[in-house]
Amino acid sequence: MEKTSIPKVVIARLPVYIQKLNQLMREGRESVSSQEMAEYLGVTSAQIRKDLSFFGGFGKKGVGYDVINLLESLRSILNLNQIWEVVLVGVGKLGQALLSYQGFSRKGFEIVMAFDNDPNIIGQTIAGVKVRDVSEMQNLTCPRNIPIAILTVPAGNAQEMADQLIHCGVKAILNYAPVTLKVPEGIRLANIDPVLSLQTFTYYL
Amino acid sequence: MEKTSIPKVVIARLPVYIQKLNQLMREGRESVSSQEMAEYLGVTSAQIRKDLSFFGGFGKKGVGYDVINLLESLRSILNLNQIWEVVLVGVGKLGQALLSYQGFSRKGFEIVMAFDNDPNIIGQTIAGVKVRDVSEMQNLTCPRNIPIAILTVPAGNAQEMADQLIHCGVKAILNYAPVTLKVPEGIRLANIDPVLSLQTFTYYL
DNA sequence: TAGATTGTTAATCGATTAACAATC
DNA sequence: TAGATTGTTAATCGATTAACAATC
Numbered sequence: 530m531e532k533t534s535i536p537k538v539v540i541a542r543l544p545v546y547i548q549k550l551n552q553l554m555r556e557g558r559e560s561v562s563s564q565e566m567a568e569y570l571g572v573t574s575a576q577i578r579k580d581l582s583f584f585g586g587f588g589k590k591g592v593g594y595d596v597i598n599l600l601e602s603l604r605s606i607l608n609l610n611q612i613w614e615v616v617l618v619g620v621g622k623l624g625q626a627l628l629s630y631q632g633f634s635r636k637g638f639e640i641v642m643a644f645d646n647d648p649n650i651i652g653q654t655i656a657g658v659k660v661r662d663v664s665e666m667q668n669l670t671c672p673r674n675i676p677i678a679i680l681t682v683p684a685g686n687a688q689e690m691a692d693q694l695i696h697c698g699v700k701a702i703l704n705y706a707p708v709t710l711k712v713p714e715g716i717r718l719a720n721i722d723p724v725l726s727l728q729t730f731t732y733y734l
Numbered sequence: 735m736e737k738t739s740i741p742k743v744v745i746a747r748l749p750v751y752i753q754k755l756n757q758l759m760r761e762g763r764e765s766v767s768s769q770e771m772a773e774y775l776g777v778t779s780a781q782i783r784k785d786l787s788f789f790g791g792f793g794k795k796g797v798g799y800d801v802i803n804l805l806e807s808l809r810s811i812l813n814l815n816q817i818w819e820v821v822l823v824g825v826g827k828l829g830q831a832l833l834s835y836q837g838f839s840r841k842g843f844e845i846v847m848a849f850d851n852d853p854n855i856i857g858q859t860i861a862g863v864k865v866r867d868v869s870e871m872q873n874l875t876c877p878r879n880i881p882i883a884i885l886t887v888p889a890g891n892a893q894e895m896a897d898q899l900i901h902c903g904v905k906a907i908l909n910y911a912p913v914t915l916k917v918p919e920g921i922r923l924a925n926i927d928p929v930l931s932l933q934t935f936t937y938y939l
Numbered sequence: 940t941a942g943a944t945t946g947t948t949a950a951t952c953g954a955t956t957a958a959c960a961a962t963c
Numbered sequence: 964t965a966g967a968t969t970g971t972t973a974a975t976c977g978a979t980t981a982a983c984a985a986t987c
Binding site: 540541543569606607609615622623626630636677679703711717721724725726730732733734 | 748750753814818826834835837905913935939
């Protein structure tokens with residue numbers, strides 16, 4: 530029960546607001562109303578105002594929200610004004626694609642280590658990160674206290690890798706493996722499985 | 735307002751149940767209780783029973799649910815007893831990884847066409863799929879009426895590609911681009927942006 | 940000032956959970 | 964039969980929306 534008062538759904542929407550505000554900023558926009566944001570994002574303006582009001586009053590009545598100011602406020606609420614270290618486990622095709630993805634470091638997430646168990650991949654350097662043997666993972670990650678892990682291993686290995694990472698101080702896991710992981714209370718977990726999304730589609734099609 | 739009565743959250747959980755039931759089946763389990771499923775998935779048993787009860791009574795009181803029977807029932811509810819054709823747009827690193835991913839066809843989703851705008855990639859065959867010029871997309875996809883698209887293009891191109899796909903009859907889009915797309919009523923949309931997940935983590939860390 | 944838009948309250952809506960009779 | 968577990972109802976909990984006074 531951490532930061533109890535604010536609903537999880539609200540926290541999950543803040544990054545979406547940030548994404549849009551970033552775009553507005555690049556376009557040179559100075560201010561934006563909740564109404565306009567709502568249209569862009571396909572939600573109600575009341576929801577946007579309510580969400581923001583959990584953290585204070587960022588707007589000016591009759592005017593709207595200052596784009597840069599709101600953006601900075603939200604970034605600060607989410608602790609995005611720092612570099613977050615990330616460890617990636619599983620350097621198959623998907624893991625390689627994520628290692629090469631510029632979007633992480635551009636948004637302040639730095640993949641600092643990568644591990645695999647395939648001798649053909651161990652030792653290679655991908656996007657500046659040297660791939661190491663997963664058998665060394667505990668030795669190498671435990672001392673560094675890396676807070677976030679990305680899991681791109683086969684389903685069968687995911688739980689074991691998660692356990693090891695958590696043991697070494699990882700506090701949040703982005704899981705691409707198609708399994709439901711068991712993690713202790715207090716460990717954040719998000720699952721990205723495209724098949725689950727597709728299987729939801731097919732109900733409606 | 736299609737199939738109104740059943741909450742979207744319930745539909746979204748069915749694939750997770752299917753995932754676990756598949757695993758139980760592979761392990762040779764014959765039946766399972768809502769209690770046991772709940773423990774595996776980290777939810778309440780009441781939720782599982784309630785979810786299933788929207789579609790009928792699949793269990794036996796005092797016994798639980800027959801694994802194979804429930805699995806088949808859920809697959810049928812989600813229309814998973816058929817092959818679903820998929821078009822993939824954007825064959826960069828991520829697109830290539832998804833093209834090579836066995837999990838889609840294994841679960842009944844067949845990527846039948848792929849498009850890109852990079853001359854170095856157009857013409858290549860990846861995982862049995864020939865990459866075609868995106869300028870031909872409308873000509874090639876419109877007649878085939880493919881229901882599902884996966885978008886792995888840069889943020890700047892995503893909306894334009896979505897519009898074209900929808901124009902050609904696509905009814906559901908799995909969007910990997912880091913933008914909020916605008917789609918007409920009735921088009922299903924799911925977004926997979928790992929950065930949004932990471933940015934939710936950092937609030938709690 | 941007049942018009943616009945916020946921040947907030949109260950009402951509505953929807954989802955989760957507890958509890959238990961039914962029954963295998 | 965006794966024990967276990969479902970299916971379902973009612974109660975609780977939480978999230979969304981409508982509406983409007985405050986105010987820029």
